[in-house]
Amino acid sequence: METTETIENKNISVQRTGAEERKLQFKDELCTACGLCEKICPVSAIEVEPTGAMATTEQESSKVDINEEKCVLCGMCACICPYNALDMEIEGESIKTMEAYPKLIKSAEINDETCIYCKACETACPRDAIVIARELPERSKLVTGEIEIDKETCIDCGICEEMCPADAITMEHKQPTSDSPTVSSDINVDKDKCVYCLVCKKACPVDAITAVCRQCSYGEYDIKPEDAEIEGSSFIDDELCVDCGWCQEICPVDAATVEKAFEGKITYDQETCQGCETCVLACPCNVLSFPQSAESGDKPEKLHIDEKYCIYCGACEKACPVNAINVERTGIKTTPIKSKSWEKAFESVKN
Amino acid sequence: MGESVINTHGVIMPKHIISGLKFLAAVELRKKSYTQREIAEKLGMDRSTVSHYLNGRNLSWNSIEIAEVIVNLCPRDFSTLTYSLLKDREKTRTIVKICSNKKFECDVKNSCIGCGVCADTCFMNAIVLENLKAQIDSDWCCGCMMCWEICPTNSIEIKEVEDDGNNGNY
Numbered sequence: 001m002e003t004t005e006t007i008e009n010k011n012i013s014v015q016r017t018g019a020e021e022r023k024l025q026f027k028d029e030l031c032t033a034c035g036l037c038e039k040i041c042p043v044s045a046i047e048v049e050p051t052g053a054m055a056t057t058e059q060e061s062s063k064v065d066i067n068e069e070k071c072v073l074c075g076m077c078a079c080i081c082p083y084n085a086l087d088m089e090i091e092g093e094s095i096k097t098m099e100a101y102p103k104l105i106k107s108a109e110i111n112d113e114t115c116i117y118c119k120a121c122e123t124a125c126p127r128d129a130i131v132i133a134r135e136l137p138e139r140s141k142l143v144t145g146e147i148e149i150d151k152e153t154c155i156d157c158g159i160c161e162e163m164c165p166a167d168a169i170t171m172e173h174k175q176p177t178s179d180s181p182t183v184s185s186d187i188n189v190d191k192d193k194c195v196y197c198l199v200c201k202k203a204c205p206v207d208a209i210t211a212v213c214r215q216c217s218y219g220e221y222d223i224k225p226e227d228a229e230i231e232g233s234s235f236i237d238d239e240l241c242v243d244c245g246w247c248q249e250i251c252p253v254d255a256a257t258v259e260k261a262f263e264g265k266i267t268y269d270q271e272t273c274q275g276c277e278t279c280v281l282a283c284p285c286n287v288l289s290f291p292q293s294a295e296s297g298d299k300p301e302k303l304h305i306d307e308k309y310c311i312y313c314g315a316c317e318k319a320c321p322v323n324a325i326n327v328e329r330t331g332i333k334t335t336p337i338k339s340k341s342w343e344k345a346f347e348s349v350k351n
Numbered sequence: 352m353g354e355s356v357i358n359t360h361g362v363i364m365p366k367h368i369i370s371g372l373k374f375l376a377a378v379e380l381r382k383k384s385y386t387q388r389e390i391a392e393k394l395g396m397d398r399s400t401v402s403h404y405l406n407g408r409n410l411s412w413n414s415i416e417i418a419e420v421i422v423n424l425c426p427r428d429f430s431t432l433t434y435s436l437l438k439d440r441e442k443t444r445t446i447v448k449i450c451s452n453k454k455f456e457c458d459v460k461n462s463c464i465g466c467g468v469c470a471d472t473c474f475m476n477a478i479v480l481e482n483l484k485a486q487i488d489s490d491w492c493c494g495c496m497m498c499w500e501i502c503p504t505n506s507i508e509i510k511e512v513e514d515d516g517n518n519g520n521y
Contacts, residue, residue, distance in 0.1 A: 001471040018471030042464050043503045072503045074466035100465075100482050339483035340461035341504070 010061065014068050022073040024066070030239070031063045031085035032284040035315035037077035038064070040345050044079060047071035048318070055337060075101060082106070082261060082313050083284065084239050102342060104244040104309075105333040106259035110234040112276055114255035117232035121247035121256055126286040126309075128241035130247060134232035138192070141227040142351035145196045145213040149187055153208035156184035160200035160209065166224045167195035169200060244285035245307045263331030264312035266305055272324040281318035285309045365436050367411065373486065374404045376449040380404055387468030393445060422450045426494035430474045444475045447493050454514045455494045457487035463506040469498035 001018035011026035015021070048059045054055045075088040078103055088095045095101040110121065110130070117134035149169075151162075159171045172185040201209040219306050234255075236247075244261045247256035266287075280288045280303075287310045291301050317327040329350045373394050376432045387405070396470045403409040421432055429451070434443040438512075465483030477491035478498060483509070487498070492509065499507045 016471070018467075019476070020467065020471070022467065070503075072466035072468050073463075074464045076464065100480075133412075197381070199373050339463070339465055341506075342483050345464070 003068050004250070005066065005079070007062065010063075010157070012062055012064070014066055014071050014073065014286065016073050017153035018090050022075075024071065024073055024075070025087050025089070026062065026064060027085050028062050028064065030083050032083055032282065032313065032315045033318060035318045036349060037086060038078050039349055040080045040285055042074065042076060042341070042345060043070045043072055045072075048225060053225055076342065078345070079103065080349065082311055083242055093122055093295070099335075100338070102334040102337045102346065105335065106261040108178065108236055108241050108243045108256065108258045108350055110247065110251075111257070112232075112234055113256045114253050115234055115251075116253050117230055117234075118252060120250045120252065121234075125241075125313045126227060126244060126246060126251045127240045127242055128155055129237045129242075131235045131237075132232060134230055136230060139195075140192050141224075142192065143196045145189055145211055147189055147194060147196065147200060148210045148212055149189060149197070150208045151187065154187060154189070155206050155208070156182055157205060158184070159205065162189070163199050163203050164194075165197065165199065166195050167228045168195075178295045192342065194241045199224060201320055203318050211240070226258065227321060242284055242311060244287075245310055246286065246309055249308050259333075261333050262312040262329050264310075264327060264329040266310060266312070266327050267308060267326065268305065268318070268325045270302055270324075272322050274322055274324075275303075276321065277320060278319045279303070279316035279325055282315045284313070284315060285311055288316060359464050367414040368417050368421070370404075370410055371414035371416075371434070372421065372450065374410055374415055375422060376446050377401055377416050379449050380479050388515050393449075395442065420451075426453060427496060430495045434474055440474060440476070443455065444491070447475065448491060449501065451493055452514065453494055454512050455489060455492040456510045456512045457489045457492050458508040459485045459487060460506040462504045463502075464504055466503060468501050468503065469507060472497045472501050516518050 001016065003014065003016045006013045006015075010090075012026040013199045014024040014029075015243040016023075033048050035048045038046045045067045047067075049059075049061070049063055049065065073088065078086040078088040079097060082104060090098070096103060108129075117132050119132045119134070122130045122132045156171065158171050158173070168190045169187065170190070171187045173183065174180075174185050176182055196209055196211070201211050220285075243258050243260055245258045245260065248254075249260040275290065277290060280290065287306055289304045291304060312329050314326055314329075317323075317325045332346055332350060334346055337346060373396060376394055377390050380393065385393070387398055387401045390396075391401045394401070396404075400409070423427055423429075424432065430443065430447045431445055434440070437443050461484075463484045465480050465485065467480055467485075468482070469485050469487075470478040470480060474495065474497075475491045475493050477488045477493075479484050479488075480486070485498075487507070487509075493505075494509065494511060496509060499509055
């Protein structure tokens with residue numbers, strides 16, 4: 001039996017060979033230095049680096065330090081990490097797939113039946129975990145009519161071309177010659193660009209433009225509902241998603257559902273707070289913000305905390321250099337825990 | 352005849368000691384009415400060698416004497432020394448189990464975190480994890496206390512108990 005540690009690009013791997021092979025893996029890019037692993041480790045093998053500077057500048061070393069001489073590869077840290085930064089494999093299989101190991105009950109889902117593909121969640125997601133792919137209908141099918149230019153009447157003045165807000169009209173300008181004494185050889189309307197606003201018709205000095213309304217003149221050209229349909233699909237990257245609730249809160253049609261593992265409360269002391277914004281940078285869920293202060297250099301006003309987006313990981317509390325923030329965890333939801341010591345350890349992260 | 356060792360030079364080599372240990376195990380099994388075929392199978396020997404051993408042939412008494420000393424060492428020295436000779440966990444646990452003359456009772460406290468370090472350490476493969484808790488099969492415990500020593504949460508209790516003569520199944 002031997003335990004070895006390797007560090008590559010700030011990612012840590014602790015391995016134990018023996019009757020069964022265990023491998024603990026830490027991915028630095030997913031870590032938020034919230035400190036839950038350090039808190040739960042039963043052998044004090046994990047140390048999370050102080051977050052202060054980490055939040056603002058790229059660090060050269062890993063956010064956590066695992067002491068391979070102390071680590072016994074029990075897997076508790078991997079089971080509590082809300083950011084998927086830690087995982088343990090036994091004989092090549094992740095403990096996340098094993099029933100014996102408790103898992104945090106948390107999830108985020110987007111119902112494609114309800115989703116209208118507005119992309120608000122994609123924009124709001126603080127971890128860039130959501131991708132909404134959408135296919136828009138052909139614009140020409142949604143326009144209520146089209147224009148026709150009577151080329152016999154047209155005097156090639158180019159006014160319609162200049163005024164068209166959609167750049168849908170193109171004139172072939174040219175110098176007149178004795179055999180073709182006109183200033184334009186042709187004029188065309190791009191039906192994919194024309195939005196039937198009729199500015200051209202109104203502006204035309206010689207009434208060369210006719211409006212052909214699909215709705216009033218030709219009933220059978222009415223816009224078909226199926227032509228206006230927006231198709232799409234949603235995707236949440238489970239590794240990046242932290243189940244913060246932004247997608248659920250911002251969705252205008254309630255298509256996103258988020259379940260959180262921790263319940264709790266954040267409090268902060270405005271007197272102590274220096275407005276350094278380290279907490280804002282440390283929070284992976286965009287829970288915290290300072291309203292824009294009137295003049296740069298001024299101490300920002302009261303910290304704005306919106307717990308709707310909070311998962312109570314404690315990253316802000318750990319990052320605050322003056323201990324102005326307190327994160328209290330009052331509840332934790334996990335799959336059934338059969339081991340007494342594991343139950344106790346999971347309870348111990350509450351405070 | 353790879354198993355038989357005739358010591359003609361008065362030098363005891365590790366393989367001679369192994370033969371001594373196998374002889375002691377074979378005698379022990381014979382006492383428990385195992386047939387020569389069963390003994391050969393258990394100890395990974397051929398039948399003729401078992402027969403020679405049991406009839407006191409092809410084996411130096413010196414090898415047996417040393418093997419007897421090893422068997423009577425403290426349980427940890429007995430098992431680690433046997434492992435260093437055999438270099439095979441499975442063969443070690445067979446010999447140790449058969450020749451051990453002590454009995455132990457093991458208990459794992461609820462503070463066990465299921466890290467499996469004890470299971471990795473146990474020569475006797477007496478420990479398995481169940482629902483993130485170590486379970487020790489007292490029948491197979493050799494009393495080496497290595498699991499007790501390595502356990503990060505001090506969750507293992509091992510007591511030597513009076514041998515009731517029933518050594519369980521091999």
